[in-house]
Amino acid sequence: MDFARFRGTDAYLTSPELESAVNCALALERPLLVRGEPGTGKTQLAEALARALGLSLIHWPVKSTTKAQDGLYVYDTVQRLYDSRFGDGDVRDIRRYIKLGPLGEAFAARDRRVVLIDEVDKADLEFPNDLLHELDRMRFRVAETGDEVVARERPVVIITSNAEKELPDAFLRRCVFHYIEFPDRELMARIVRVHHPDLGNQLLDQTLGAFYQLRDVQGLRKRPSTSELIDWIAVLRRAGVESVELDDSLPFLGALLKREQDLLAFAEAMHRGRRPRA
């Protein structure tokens, strides 16, 4: 096999499905689109992949105002005007005012890069479509100078989405898709172990028990996820809590549930749960 393979890292555990999807993306040189509940490690995947392949990572966080063009390059007109007035450097050289964006930087780099286009669905509806061509061809032209930026080494592109907006079909078709499922208890125990290697078995068992029960509480708007569990355990350990049990006095509940409605829903569920026992 003439392409690098991904098998996860010490700090990032994967499933065979995820490995397969990543390897497909690597071998076919296509963007990998990762979806999944918030907190399931979509962003970390790119970091882990970069580390595993020994490549440097370029992070492009997408916001609602981000335009596809920003990822390629920005022509800093104001700076140029300013320089022309106050005479700092050669303003005739337009190239000095072309600033490459994350994607442009990855294309222009000498070695292969991993580009993370984070939360692509935050942007405008047309954003993914506007990137199609550049992602396909891995090249673009700077209109102001006529220069063409061509990727020497096709970067590994990871795209994450929270499914806030539907992505266009044409875009989806070009991506390798992976949906990060919520980890089951066994995998979760391994994940927690990675972050808290010296955690006692008893506490691990109890926290996981409470965590999965909590996720099953009806009516939660935002169910706690992996990152929240890890934070919660960190808080518990810092506070020296030895054991936990799922009831309405669950310590540091705020680390797991972050919405007022969810806290109310939880209290109600606990209340209901107790009545038959009494």
Place this chain on the structure above:
Amino acid sequence: MFVDFLYELRERGVKVGPQEALTLSQALGKGLHETTLDGFYRVARALCVHREEDLDAFDRAFAHHFRGVPDDALKIAEEVLQWLLDPRSRRELTDEEREILEKLDLEEVRKRLRERLAEQNERHDRGNRWVGTGGTSPHGRGGTHPSGIRVGEGETGGRGAMAISARRRFRDLRSDVTLDTRQIEVALRRLRAYVREGAQDELDLPGTIDATARSAGELEIKLRAPRRSNLRVLLLLDVGGSMDPHSEVCERLFSAAKRATHFKELRTLYFHNCVYGRVYENGSLTRGPRIVDLLRECDRSWKLIVVGDALMAPWELTASNSPWSWTEEDRASGIAWLVALTGHFERSIWLNPEPEAAWYGTAEVIRQVFPMFRLTLDGLTAGIQHLLRGGERSR
């Protein structure tokens, strides 16, 4: 074998096409499936499924298709290699990619299709099925496909299916009955009008150049206000009763309008059957502003979009003391309220989820008051054009 599987996927609503097929064959050619069925499952899933909603359908298709298949992926690999070696198999694939690959004259394809159709009519059983199933699958699948896919055989069948698929696809794009949220969002995009207002924090490049040139090269920066949307939309939705079957498409329209960031303001209000003195803030019709107040709040530049089937008992439209109007001053007939609405706003449209054939009775009357469009992609687009024309004329 795996091409059949792709058709199985399509049958279950996972929209795979030539691109997936080519990518999959490429991936298998590279040995990504590690010659195991499990590996094939994972690779195919990563490449054929594009949204998590389809994962379940994929699993079911896989389970069904590969039931009883021993884990001898070696065979798969061989088949794929053969399939790749034979260039003709590629053209049997599907749709537009094949079109590009082959660069076939569409006229010729159409001719072949006609010939094929004639031929098929004679061969009774297959022919009918062939054309008939065109409706369910864009590829004119059904009877022809399993052999059509096989290399060499059924070449004309494949071609015919291509023309049919092209025709079907086209129609889907134009006026599919099921508008998905994204399509609505894209259509709503066109409904916009920009003006420059607010803080001046954007560089006015031509202005700056002009001013700088005027002062003989002395730099003079000009700023201007950014272009902002100046479009206000009033959305009135008919709820309950005869509108229930359409609630899903209405919901989609509503959520798309809600998410559209280019409206300066969007108000959504509800009514039942016809607008009387009052419209409501929620679907249960409990409280809401009176029309009189609403019209005071929304000036005539607002774009009014009414969504309803315009079907009601005739008296609801004409009687002046309808049970829906509570107070004395609200006691005008339904049609009078509608006329008041269209009279107030510069531009307004009525979107009707029912097909045009069903626009009779009260709908016919309302149609004379409101420009009525169907709640499909075509209708929505035409309606939006109508709304915009008003905006341009007023400026």
